[in-house]
Amino acid sequence: MVSDLLIRGGTPVTGYADPAPADLLVRDGRLADGPPLPGAETLDATGLLVLPGLVNTHDHLRSLLPMTRRADTSGLAQMIEAGKLAGAAATPEDYRALTALAAARMVLSGVTTAVDHVYPLHRPGMLAAVAAGHADVGLRAHLAYGLTEDYEEQIRLAVAAADDEVPAGRLYLAPVSLRQTSADGYRAAARAAERTGLRLYTHIAETREEVDKCLAEHGVRPVELLHQAGFLRPGTVLVHCVHLSEREIGLLADNEVAVAYCPSNHLRLAKGFAPVVALREAGVRVGLGVDGMDDLFTEMRQAVYAQGQAAGRPGVLGSDAALRMATGEGTAAIGEPDAGRLRAGERADLITLRPGTSMRPLADPVQSCVHRAHGQHVSDVLVDGEFVVRDGRLTRAGETELADRAWRVTRDLAGRTGREHAADWQWGPAAPQEMP
Numbered sequence: 001m002v003s004d005l006l007i008r009g010g011t012p013v014t015g016y017a018d019p020a021p022a023d024l025l026v027r028d029g030r031l032a033d034g035p036p037l038p039g040a041e042t043l044d045a046t047g048l049l050v051l052p053g054l055v056n057t058h059d060h061l062r063s064l065l066p067m068t069r070r071a072d073t074s075g076l077a078q079m080i081e082a083g084k085l086a087g088a089a090a091t092p093e094d095y096r097a098l099t100a101l102a103a104a105r106m107v108l109s110g111v112t113t114a115v116d117h118v119y120p121l122h123r124p125g126m127l128a129a130v131a132a133g134h135a136d137v138g139l140r141a142h143l144a145y146g147l148t149e150d151y152e153e154q155i156r157l158a159v160a161a162a163d164d165e166v167p168a169g170r171l172y173l174a175p176v177s178l179r180q181t182s183a184d185g186y187r188a189a190a191r192a193a194e195r196t197g198l199r200l201y202t203h204i205a206e207t208r209e210e211v212d213k214c215l216a217e218h219g220v221r222p223v224e225l226l227h228q229a230g231f232l233r234p235g236t237v238l239v240h241c242v243h244l245s246e247r248e249i250g251l252l253a254d255n256e257v258a259v260a261y262c263p264s265n266h267l268r269l270a271k272g273f274a275p276v277v278a279l280r281e282a283g284v285r286v287g288l289g290v291d292g293m294d295d296l297f298t299e300m301r302q303a304v305y306a307q308g309q310a311a312g313r314p315g316v317l318g319s320d321a322a323l324r325m326a327t328g329e330g331t332a333a334i335g336e337p338d339a340g341r342l343r344a345g346e347r348a349d350l351i352t353l354r355p356g357t358s359m360r361p362l363a364d365p366v367q368s369c370v371h372r373a374h375g376q377h378v379s380d381v382l383v384d385g386e387f388v389v390r391d392g393r394l395t396r397a398g399e400t401e402l403a404d405r406a407w408r409v410t411r412d413l414a415g416r417t418g419r420e421h422a423a424d425w426q427w428g429p430a431a432p433q434e435m436p
């Protein structure tokens with residue numbers, strides 16, 4: 001059945017070209033040319049900006065880390081340890097509840113596609129529960145299946161899930177990092193990718209300590225080690241890439257490897273500045289990742305600021321580049337090329353923004369979107385031409401119910417893992433207290 005949606009009177013924003021209002025037609029989940037068929041549904045987008053859906057190329061959507069006062073000062077090692085304990089105690093229902101809330105946060109802030117790096121979930125029902133959490137709100141998700149010490153069994157489980165629980169094109173074999181996966185694990189994942197066609201994904205070159213340890217143990221830098229392991233293949237996505245040599249940048253370009261850049265996470269954990277400008281100049285596709293921080297609007301501006309700071313030259317990464325990294329370039333980085341530019345024939349993944357006072361005057365919509373927009377400006381979100389957010393509200397789930405359910409799960413998990421004092425959990429959905 002043919003179904004048309006006419007998005008009338010909105011202003012498409014895809015780059016620095018002078019924006020002007022234009023109607024967009026959605027037919028059977030894709031953008032199309034031509035007049036709408038009789039009886040088409042209409043979205044009045046007068047006064048709204050229309051952007052391609054934002055693509056979050058790296059996150060962990062079932063955040064198991066309790067967000068309490070004391071969590072603010074914890075370092076990377078403590079966060080990893082706390083996440084491991086909670087992950088071991090979590091049930092499939094816990095994963096689904098936390099994933100659904102995070103997926104809601106994604107779509108409400110304009111993300112239509114996210115890569116969810118999941119681990120540990122090597123227990124019955126876990127992968128299906130995570131996929132159900134994404135589906136609860138309508139987020140398109142890629143699943144990066146985390147591999148740790150027991151990688152042979154985990155690869156077997158991931159391969160068995162391909163096209164059964166998750167489409168193979170959206171499933172990655174994803175060693176967690178050199179901290180948690182051995183070089184043999186990376187080699188095994190690369191062999192499995194060669195055999196099955198599944199793609200590869202991992203955190204790499206994240207801290208100076210990781211580089212030093214890798215040099216001491218293997219005599220090469222982390223990305224060189226992955227190259228030796230056969231891990232650098234077309235379609236591979238590497239997260240972070242903060243500390244790279246020129247040779248490593250060349251290896252990424254030569255092997256058609258993409259990078260997921262997470263500027264707020266790098267600033268929050270004082271990891272350093274990834275060489276994003278050099279990577280893009282070398283022809284490497286770079287997408288943006290939220291990685292447990294705020295949202296992709298924030299990541300766009302943080303990318304601009306962090307790159308300017310690193311170079312000592314403001315604007316070395318422009319706002320239009322940041323917008324492309326959050327849309328078309330991010331889409332291409334994760335191998336979904338037929339979206340991200342608002343062109344006929346593409347999948348209709350798009351968002352509308354209602355520009356608030358903070359975004360005005362709209363002399364330059366790209367500047368306003370990159371430097372002044374927030375999730376609350378998002379009005380409508382379409383994934384494959386279907387509304388998952390309409391007029392600022394989820395269409396498939398209730399926000400309050402999702403938040404209450406996730407609050408209970410987080411409180412119970414903290415109690416079961418003995419990580420938090422009961423005093424931290426006086427806050428509840430029903431009776432918030434004043435800050436001391």
Ligand SMILES: [Zn+2]
Pocket residue numbers: 058059060117203239291
């Ligand atoms: Zn991560």
